[in-house]
Amino acid sequence: MPHDGMNAGDVAGRMDLRAWRERALKFETEVGKAVVGQGRVIRLLTIALFARGHVLLEGDVGVGKTTLLRAAARCVGGAYERIEGTIDLMPGDLVYHTYLAEDGRPRVEEGPVLRAGDNLAIFFFNEINRARPQVHSLLLRIMAERSVSAFNREFRFPHLVVFADRNRVEREETFELPAAARDRFLMEVSIATPSDPEVRRALAFDARFHDGDRLIGELTEGILGYAELNEVAGAIQRExxxxxxxxxxxxxxxxxxxxxxxxxxxxxxxxxxxxxxxxxxxxxxxxxxxxxxxxxxxxxxxxxxxxxxxxxxxxxxxxxxxxxxxxxxxxxxxxxxxxxxxxxxxxxx
Amino acid sequence: MLRAVLALLMLVALVRDTAAEVRAVHTVEPRAFGYFLGDTLVRTIEIETGADDEIVPASLPRTGASNYWLELRSIDQTSKRHGDGRLHTLNLTYQAFYAPIDPRKQTIPATEIAVRGPNGSETVAIPPFTFLMSPLREIFPEKSGETSETFLRPDFPVEHRRSGHLGTAALLAAALSALFLALLARDLAWWPFHRRPARPFSRAVRDVGRALALGGADGYRAALIALHRAFDTASGQRLLAGDIDVFLAAHPEHDETRLQVERFFSASRSVFFGEAQREGETDLPPTDLRALAAALARQERAAR
CATH class of the missing domain: 1.10.8.80 (Magnesium chelatase subunit I, C-Terminal domain)
Incomplete structure (x- = not known):
């Protein structure tokens, strides 16, 4: 827990923070390799990670919201789960995974939220405004309390940060996020198409940006070390x-x-x-x-x-x-x- | 033979063409006596012509002095239909300036007026007009007991018109004009209603001096705030340390004090947001702060 190290002394914490700052800047550089021309958004994302807050990304289709979040998830390390918001998604789909096994019997297993257990570092909710309010309210609890009840017990996710995105092009078959849910996001960041002509040219013609999976696969994994972020965040707020x-x-x-x-x-x-x-x-x-x-x-x-x-x-x-x-x-x-x-x-x- | 006939025909044609058709000339003369120096007399001449005939304007007597004692004042010419022809009426107004010492005959000389028709022109003779002019006064006034005072009529007394109310009205109008000019100037922001370019740093010099005179940490903080407010006013918004470059780009006159401005902002930052609560702990002592404000004010005055 973050408070365990408090008695160790401020000097150690301060030294730590300087090193952590280097890591944070490295994280920004690394994510910047995959998502060009979004320096400010990456900075805000870094701030959110170290403030332990959830982020809602908003922007046009195809500006790199998902790529950015996947890149950030890879560089943070830890378990990463994602789910696509659809109109028929129900709260149960987040926590339970139901299927017919090979023997023909129905099975219920842990869904995307539970699958990684304590290690869940980043939960990525794609197209959050396509999900129903029921789903939003479950998400509300996960975000506010970092816990959820399933299988008659409580699961806790101490290292969880929720990233969500929503495109602002369509309004049909979408559900506006309730004010309470929006209030629980630390930031709502809107991503615009880069305006620098050089960056635009690179995005269009550089073959590196054509294959998103490979682009993200090339990034160094786990630069930040998700498990220590809570502690660092506490130290920052104290120092x-x-x-x-x-x-x-x-x-x-x-x-x-x-x-x-x-x-x-x-x-x-x-x-x-x-x-x-x-x-x-x-x-x-x-x-x-x-x-x-x-x-x-x-x-x-x-x-x-x-x-x-x-x-x-x-x-x-x-x-x-x-x-x-x-x-x-x-x-x-x-x-x-x-x-x-x-x-x-x-x-x- | 043929030649003789042609020549005869041409001759006939020429004869026919020479004449405009003047049918009659009447002169209506004024009375022929009882004129004094400066009197006018109007002669009316009526000329009946054919329907298409007209008086040649150049042949009319010219207005102005006819001779040393006679002046033709004006000629009024009218023309109207008269039966199958036209009646031209000329009103000649003469003024006689002859000063006779005894009643004497004077003659307006004869003249000629040309009438132009479609086929040629004809002259009309205007007869002379003779009239009697008399002296204004007796030749030897002393015989009748006149003196130089009674002989001439007294001068007409000068009329004294009151112009006081006109003066008042003029003053009133001038005052109203000045008032409206002032209102217009205010509306259009002319001098002296135009906004003087604000000189925030000039005011800041005084405020900084006053605040530093208080002494202590509070005085120093107040001085910093006074200079901050001047920067805010100069830039039109709240200026943060991160905006110095933008500010100096917009106000190049302050560019030469860039280093001091940056020192000011860093000192202010450490005083207000850091731990350097007392003036001694910043790298901008009060004398430098005062000097910076003075330098900024000087640049500001030089720029505007």
Missing amino acids: IKTSAALESYVLNLWQAVRNPGEAGIEIPGVDTTRLVSAGASPRGLSYLVRAARVAAWLDGRTMAVPEDVREVFFETMAHRIFFEPVYEMRRETIARELVDALFETVPVP
Whole structure:
């Protein structure tokens, strides 16, 4: 358990963290070999791994969401399971695997979630918005408590991180994730097609990117060592300082995002006093601080600064802010403008 | 024989072509007596012609001075149908400037006016007109007991018009114009309503000085914040340490103090977010902070 090493002393932990930072950067480089032109997404994914948070990837079809997650899973090491979201997927399908054996008898075995037991490091839920709400609610428990009940007993997954993706092209036969489920994701990262022409050319013409399996097979396996991540994450949260000034800055941001009108934020065509109906939950805020600390650590600092908060704010907070219905349809543009205006308005320090 | 006939025909044609058809000339003359220096007289001349005939404008007497005492003021010419022909009416207005010392005959000389028809032209003779002019005053006024004072009529008294209300109205109009000009200038942001380019660093120099005068860690922090606010205003948004490059690209005038700006941000970072709570622990002592603010303000003034 992560707390076992606490008495060993801070000096050892600090030395450890420096070495771990090297490993984290190596992890980023390694994943970057398979997924080019997505440096920021890889950085966010790394932050999420060290903040021990779940990630929802969103993007167009074929931008490399699945490749990225498979590459990350390989470099993290540990057991990796995946399931495809479909409209007829039921919660039982996640935990039980039912089939007819050779002798003609029905059998029930452990499903994808249970199969690897404690070692499950990454559970990858593809096309999560195609699954039904029943499945979402089971996933909710797995994500929040890292445990599930099956075969009349409780299974625990201490090292689990859930990656999910959803494409935003189709809306038919999909189920929007409930707010509670979205709130449990540390980050919602949207992946765009790389804009660098050189990267685009490579993606189209470099034969290396044509075979996804081989591309991922070439990556070094288990760079991070999934079993130690919890401990490292705890050490990071203990070691990276947040000063009083930063705390008040984050609280000001929180206040401003809940009442953008009062904070003097103006967005063209939007009545900011009536924009936000709910959201930016306390859990979201604690996730934000966790992610900011990891970002500071990855930058080689021992203190979190406003830049770290800004680095992770959109991905950790935007999906927790709920707009009034009249603005909800324009969520993507308004959320981006709101967050930009937020950082232009709230004074630092 | 044939030649003789042709020549005769041509002759007949020529004879026929020479004449416009002037049927009658009437002159309506004004009275022939009782004129004084400066009086006008109007002669009316009516010329009846054929339907297609017209008066040649160039043949009319020219307006202006006819001789040393007579001036033709104007010629009014009208023309209208009259039976199967036309009636041309000329109103000649003369003004006589002769100053006789005794009643004397004067003559407006005869003149000729050309009438043009489709086949040629004809001249109309306008007869002379003789009239009697009389002196204005007696030749020897002293005989009748006149003096130089009574002999001439007194001058017409000068009329004193009150122009006071016009002046008031002009002042009022000027005031209104000035008011509207001011409103327009405000609306269009002309001088002096245009926004002066903000000079945040100039203000920051004062704020930093005031804050540092307080002394201690609090004063130092307040000074840092004052300079932060100046950077915020100058860049139009909250400026973080990571945005220095963007800021300096947009404000190249501050580029020469890049090192000091970076030192300022790193000092601020360690004071607010790190563990260097007291001024002594940063690498930006208060004197340097004050110097940086002054340098930034100087660059700001030079740039605008």
